[in-house]
Amino acid sequence: NAGVTQTPKFRVLKTGQSMTLLCAQDMNHEYMYWYRQDPGMGLRLIHYSVGEGTTAKGEVPDGYNVSRLKKQNFLLGLESAAPSQTSVYFCASSYSVDRPMNTEAFFGQGTRLTVV
């Protein structure tokens, strides 16, 4: 049981390059989230999904796109990376219809992204 797995763990991009971060969960969770964490700013929600095929904007969605084609995967895309997107990115998942009272969100190990 791996929980929530993010790939890659580290990445350095040049300004203008694109990349996709992958999040995979094996807990049959309905909800998935992408956050970015910057010093003094806490965890800010970028986008989230309440089920396969659905996505919604969070607090800071500009410059990012997401897709949830399969229930277990949530992809975060940066089409044209900017230095302001240098951050640590966390994926999380929660809520299974099999266990509706368990709403704990489980986090991946994080991806440290640097845009130069």
Added chain:
Amino acid sequence: GENVEQHPSTLSVQEGDSAVIKCTYSDSASNYFPWYKQELGKRPQLIIDIRSNVGEKKDQRIAVTLNKTAKHFSLHITETQPEDSAVYFCAEGNYGGSQGNLIFGKGTKLSVKP
């Protein structure tokens, strides 16, 4: 939109003392209020949570209280130990139906001095 304010941003206590962190929220539809602990270089992990139909919940040295009328909730840690030193985040969530967002506060860095 949703907003969670968390205070204080830093907190320093002596070992054995109590620590209290407070959060306020704006979305009256929120029904789930978790607290997460993040140690340096690690992922956030749940330490305690409370639902909107409960006013207080306790787990050993940790307790959470919720005041829905005033829209604030608090984390209480008693008999603090050095291993309690970490960053603590509160969050508000709305579970069920088409909702599902989970918004975090900016965190409180707790330092417990031996």
